[in-house]
Amino acid sequence: MSGTDTRIPQTSEAVTVLLCGPAQRLRVWAQALGEDGRFQVVSLASTPDDFAAKLSIQPEAVLVDASIFTPQTLIKTMRRVSGVAYVVLPPLRGDALDKARRSLEAIEQVRDVYTVDVNLAVLKERMVGDVRMARQTNIGDAGAWDAPLANTIYRPVSTQVFTVWNLVGGTGKTTTSTSLAREIARRGYKTLLISLGAPDDLALIAGLSAEPNILHWMANPSPEGLKLALQNIDTLDVLAGFPDAFSGVASLDAPPEAPGSVRNLVETAMHMQYAVIILDTMPTERGFPAIMSSNGLILVGTPTLSGVWRTAEAYRTVQERLAGMHRISPERIFVVLNGIAGNEGQLSVGEWHRMASRHVGGSFPPIVAQVPYDAEVRRAHNARRLPDSERYLAGLVPLADAIAGSDMTPKNGRKRGLLRIFGGERS
Structure with missing residues (x-):
């Protein structure tokens, strides 16, 4: 040189x-x-x-x-x-x-x-x-969270937009998305869950109707159209996904500036003063429109060798392939290890994180949530309802704390301590 x-x-x-x-x-x-x-x-x-x-x-x-x-x-x-x-x-x-x-x-x-x-x-x-x-x-402020509006209701200074994703399906990201969004909504935040599944599993497992769905909003891409397309799970607003694979692929291929694009959908929701928006998106590159409309990312992996490889590759994809087009700060990328059974057929949390770090050739985001295997989750899905198992939901508490703030007391009165995170320190 x-x-x-x-x-x-x-x-x-x-x-x-x-x-x-x-x-x-x-x-x-x-x-x-x-x-x-x-x-x-x-x-x-x-x-x-x-x-x-x-x-x-x-x-x-x-x-x-x-x-x-x-x-x-x-x-x-x-x-x-x-x-x-x-x-x-x-x-x-x-x-x-x-x-x-x-x-x-x-x-x-x-x-x-x-x-x-x-x-x-x-x-x-x-x-x-x-x-x-x-x-x-x-320093010392509530971070992205401002003073309460009333009692335990809080509002963020700017909307938290998280995409839940991985390169493959079957990791439990739809259940994670739905349970996480419901928990945040229960804490008093105005929360929107958007499904980009095609065909949509979220409506099926959550007991929602197939219609209205995201196609209804795309036919009227406005705040009024979004209000008419929403369904509800308790205090959580939900936009159901695509009814079939063809409509999903065609819609997700729309350019960002198109009225019915994912980016415009997120923008519309932000204008409607949602505090938190969770996007449950399709695996592979079909998730890119959602990721590029978000300021946070949740990677859901499984405690196996293939789970390490797929999740590490997903992280590298976001950090390298999308570099120059969109950037999500590493501090806003959270990893969920789902389906931990503690048997000899699975990797330990420590092994999993060390292998992921080696695969990416450097530091890897910490595992914020360790979610145990629970047969109640499958029973709940078969009954078209969300799992209410305390054991399962407790595993997602640190993730909800990371997004909504662990220093706040939710409406049910249960207090939460500092986050227990593997591979990093956060409070």
Whole structure:
């Protein structure tokens, strides 16, 4: 190699950045930030709708070229930013520039407004300082969770969107999705469970009707259409999946900007003020539209050698194959080990995690939930009801705590302690 490599090595505390603007501007910005290890560009957005959808990634900083927005859309969208924001305005005539600047500076998240261009060297130092200050301010807070609305009802500052997935079926992800969503809803959070199964097993095992389902929303992709397409399990809202494989494949192949896309479905639910959205998606690459619409991922594996390999490959797929298109922070990827029977035919939790780490050639997400085998789960499925076994549900408690907060007391009055996690430490 000739010459000197002046790039700054990336650190574990790199600032996550979302860039938005026309393609030519994005190339320049992405190269400048990509060469500085203090930053990690998590995604690029070239349209206002794409930017609004990718805010679900929850970047610590956003840099926006406002030339692709109308003034009204820009102000509305910037109010949804959760991190620090920097906006470059296009040339404007008369008092339009001052008006736009005042409107943006009135938004708490906007740290600075520039005209036409920005000095990237100066901006990078400003961005690092602002994010570090924001991190310090957030220490000791309730994380993504704000003060209670009333009694034990809490609301998140931004919607938690988790996809439950693996490369193969049969791992128990649909039962995990449904039981997890119901537990979070019971804690007082407005929760939506979306099934993307084709054909849909969720409606079958949960005792729901085949209709209305996701096709009804796709025929009317709006908040009103979603309300009409929902069914309920106690306090949990449920959108049943596809009635057959053909309709599912055709619909999931729709481009992200299509009105009936998964991304638009998640966006619609976010606008309806759901605190938590759980997507139970199809295995293989059919799960990508859901993953790319989420800010969290739950991998459900089984305690076998093939279970290790499939789950580790699923993790690598998300971290490598989708790199540059969508990023989910490793801290928001949770692993569930399902069907633990404790017999000689299965791997121990320790063996499983060590093998997964070796397979990916580095650190592997911790196993947040260890769910025991329970024959009651199969009996419940055959009776078209959700399992109510305390033994089974107790295994999912740490996962619900990781999403909804272990320091809160749920409506049933049972308190939960710190999470017990294999392969990592979280409280």
